[in-house]
Amino acid sequence: MIECKNINYRYPGAQNPVFNNLSCRVGDPGFHALFGQSGVGKSTFARMIAGQLNGFAGEIAGKGPKKIYYSYNLERLPGWSGVGEHIEKVTPEANKSGISEIIESFGLSSCMDSGFSRLSLGQRNRVNLARYLLQDFDLLIMDESLANVDEATREQIIFKIKAMFPEKSFLYISHSVAEVSRFCRNILVLRDFSKSPQTLTIEGRDNVRGTDVVKKDLEQTMLEIVNAS
Amino acid sequence: MLHKRLYQFVLVYFIGLAFLFTVKGVFNLSDYVIPGISDIYNTARRVFARYFFDVLNTLSVAIVGHILSIAMATVVGIIGRLSNWMGSLIRTAAFNIQAYPIVAVAPMIFILLGDGLSSRLLIAAMICYFPLLLSFIGILSEPVTDIEHFYVHSGRMRWQLEVKIRAFENMNKLITVVAGSATLAMVGTIVSEFIGASAGIGYSIRIALYQSDLSKILVALFLIGIFTSLYLAVLELLGNIVSRRWGKLEVKGERQKA
Numbered sequence: 001m002i003e004c005k006n007i008n009y010r011y012p013g014a015q016n017p018v019f020n021n022l023s024c025r026v027g028d029p030g031f032h033a034l035f036g037q038s039g040v041g042k043s044t045f046a047r048m049i050a051g052q053l054n055g056f057a058g059e060i061a062g063k064g065p066k067k068i069y070y071s072y073n074l075e076r077l078p079g080w081s082g083v084g085e086h087i088e089k090v091t092p093e094a095n096k097s098g099i100s101e102i103i104e105s106f107g108l109s110s111c112m113d114s115g116f117s118r119l120s121l122g123q124r125n126r127v128n129l130a131r132y133l134l135q136d137f138d139l140l141i142m143d144e145s146l147a148n149v150d151e152a153t154r155e156q157i158i159f160k161i162k163a164m165f166p167e168k169s170f171l172y173i174s175h176s177v178a179e180v181s182r183f184c185r186n187i188l189v190l191r192d193f194s195k196s197p198q199t200l201t202i203e204g205r206d207n208v209r210g211t212d213v214v215k216k217d218l219e220q221t222m223l224e225i226v227n228a229s
Numbered sequence: 230m231l232h233k234r235l236y237q238f239v240l241v242y243f244i245g246l247a248f249l250f251t252v253k254g255v256f257n258l259s260d261y262v263i264p265g266i267s268d269i270y271n272t273a274r275r276v277f278a279r280y281f282f283d284v285l286n287t288l289s290v291a292i293v294g295h296i297l298s299i300a301m302a303t304v305v306g307i308i309g310r311l312s313n314w315m316g317s318l319i320r321t322a323a324f325n326i327q328a329y330p331i332v333a334v335a336p337m338i339f340i341l342l343g344d345g346l347s348s349r350l351l352i353a354a355m356i357c358y359f360p361l362l363l364s365f366i367g368i369l370s371e372p373v374t375d376i377e378h379f380y381v382h383s384g385r386m387r388w389q390l391e392v393k394i395r396a397f398e399n400m401n402k403l404i405t406v407v408a409g410s411a412t413l414a415m416v417g418t419i420v421s422e423f424i425g426a427s428a429g430i431g432y433s434i435r436i437a438l439y440q441s442d443l444s445k446i447l448v449a450l451f452l453i454g455i456f457t458s459l460y461l462a463v464l465e466l467l468g469n470i471v472s473r474r475w476g477k478l479e480v481k482g483e484r485q486k487a
Contacts (some may be wrong), residue, residue, distance in 0.1 A: 069382060076375045080475055113416055128379075135383055160317070192259065 002027040002049055002068075002139070007058035009044070018044050019056070020193040024201070027062065027139050031162050031170045034067045034141075035203065036190035036229055037122035045190060046070055046141045049171075072143035073125050073131040077116035083127050084112030091134040098164070102130050105160040107153055107197050121148035126157070133161065139169040147175070158183045159209040181221040191227040200228040238458045242285065242451060255322055264444045267368055272444035273451075280433060280445075283450040286311040287418050287429040288460060290346065294353030295414035298361055299407060301354070306365030320366055327359035339425035349421045356417030357410040361379030368399045397475065407441040411464055415457050 009073040026049065034044050041216040048060060050070035051161045052179055062068075077086050091099055103109055108124045119127065143180040146154045161170065162183075169200065171188075174180050180187050184204035191198050202224045205213045259337040260268055309319035335352050340349045369392060376394050380386040389439050396403060422431025437445035 060320070072378075075378055078376055078397065079399055090379070090383070102254050131379070159431075 001025055002060060002062045004049075004055060004073045005059045005061070007045075007056055007060070009041075009048070009056035009209055010056075011044075016036075017193050020198060021196070022058070022198045024188060024199040026171055026188060026196070027068075027169045028186070029167050029169050030185040031158065031172065031183060031206070033172045033174060033186050033187040034183035034190060035174070035177070035180050035225060037192075039176070040190050040192060041098070042190055043072070043143055046143055046171065046173060049139075067135075068139045068141070069132050069135060069137045069143040070143065071128060071145050072149045072163055073128070075128045077127065077131075079115060079117060082113050083108075083116055083119070086116075087112075087127070087131050087134065090131055091138050092136055095134045095136070098134060100159075102133055105188070106130050106157055122150065122153070125149060126153075129157070133165070137168065139171065141171045143173045144175075145172075154179070155183075162208055175221050178218070180227060181205060181218055182213055187221075189225055191229060202228055210223070231459070231466075233454065234458040237345075241453055246447070247487055261441070262443070264447075269399075269444045269447055273448045274440070275453075276433075276445055276448055278431060280449055280452050283428075283430040283433050284449075284456050287422060287431060287453075288415065288456050290349050290429065291353050291411075291414040291418040292460070294350050294418060295357055295411055297350070298354040298358035298410070298414065302361035302365045305362055306369045307360075309366040310370035310395075314369075316420050319338070320370075323359065323362050323366060327363060329354045331417070332424070335421055335424050338421075343418045344425050344427045349418055352421035353414050353417035356420070357413035360413060361406060361410045364402070368402060369395050371395065371399075372400045396409070399414075400472050400475065404472065405467070408461055408464040408468060411460055412457060415453070415460070419453065454463045 001023065004022060004024050004026070009019045010015060010017040026034075034042050034046065041047045044053060047070060050068045052070060058155075074120060077083065079088070083101065087099060087103070088096070103112065107131070108126055108130060110125055111127065116127065118126060125145055125147055126149060130220065132140055132142075134146075146157060149157070158172075172180065172184060182205050185206040187202045187204050189200045189202060191200070202221060204221055205218055207213045250266075252258065253265075253317065264272070291340035305319060305323070309316050309323060330345060331352065334355075337350075338348050338351055342351065373394050376398070379385065380390060380394075404412050418429065419434070422429035423432075423435050425430055434446055434449050435444075437449065
């Protein structure tokens with residue numbers, strides 16, 4: 001688990017802070033979400049947790065997860081090798097047995113011999129997410145990692161991730177209230193710096209494959225998230 | 230590609246020639262100042278073979294100097310891309326030293342190394358080295374975050390991989406810079422020969438200048454232009470082959486867009 005205490009941060013030259021005494025806990029096993037309006041600081045917060053952004057006041061202390069990976073939807077693969085060749089190369093030996101399972105369930109089998117730039121945006125994002133899932137991670141932050149992917153495939157991918165990695169932690173950043181309400185265990189709602197507290201945690205429906213979500217409960221969760229943000 | 234280069238050069242050359250004949254006609258200048266077509270033709274027949282080998286000599290020195298400067302710029306560019314004190318020192322030194330005209334230093338090189346091959350080679354390499362270096366440093370020190378992020382984050386990033394990613398992503402820029410600096414290498418060699426060497430087409434131009442023989446200079450310019458165009462076309466061809474082979478999986482134009 002990662003404990004964030006009194007985080008204060010302002011981008012150099014910015015008039016207002018991004019975070020004002022932000023405190024929260026993330027990193028429990030399971031599929032969780034980080035939700036908030038555009039520009040509220042979701043990616044900034046994610047990069048702080050992943051250790052890619054310094055220069056903030058406050059403390060981020062981790063007890064559980066050691067290996068934190070941060071993936072985002074604009075990442076690209078180098079153009080000199082095909083997708084399959086790249087994935088094979090960057091996957092640790094111990095995880096190589098999982099390649100075909102992930103590739104198949106992500107609907108990427110036909111893309112393996114292609115160059116990354118030949119893929120559609122949705123395929124690119126799925127390929128990028130697949131290579132992160134094949135790493136040895138404790139917490140994977142997925143910053144809009146399923147953008148441009150159709151709803152049915154997203155559902156399939158999220159179900160697969162939850163089934164394949166029940167012990168790992170995921171922090172899914174998305175702008176879809178319905179999606180985070182349905183699939184995530186906890187939704188950390190990040191709010192504007194002027195609101196206190198700056199984060200609220202809403203319990204999601206944590207839907208897994210083969211189970212249904214009661215429509216009324218889902219609507220209730222969605223309402224709570226909208227009200228919180 | 231080659232025919233386009235040659236066609237462009239021949240067009241420019243004959244426009245220049247036409248301009249000279251116009252000036253000659255308008256101001257009624259003598260053949261001593263601007264020779265007539267028959268004078269140029271006769272001179273060309275007389276000196277063509279000698280000048281041909283002089284230009285070949287100059288071109289070979291320019292090519293070696295160009296290769297040397299590309300190698301040096303690559304090595305120094307790789308070190309100069311670093312964000313530590315060494316990279317900073319190299320960047321600052323490169324920016325400051327390149328502001329000093331190499332031609333002004335050339336006489337010193339001739340005094341120290343004599344009028345032989347080494348002086349021509351050194352001056353040719355130095356003249357095209359700094360523009361190459363500044364471009365290489367600029368390209369190699371610019372992170373390609375969208376690709377590098379994964380490698381940095383997963384602890385796989387090595388300097389070789391970093392250089393490979395940045396070079397690949399800027400392949401077209403690199404090819405343009407290398408091809409552009411070929412002209413500088415040729416210019417540098419000719420200038421060095423003109424200043425103090427005892428061989429090459431620059432030396433022949435110097436002799437022609439002492440004789441006030443514009444015909445010879447025009448013949449020399451024609452051959453220089455043809456050979457430089459050939460060299461540029463070969464470089465562009467090589468660049469296209471490298472680009473095609475290395476990026477065979479890329480969509481055409483994708484790299485530039487990204």
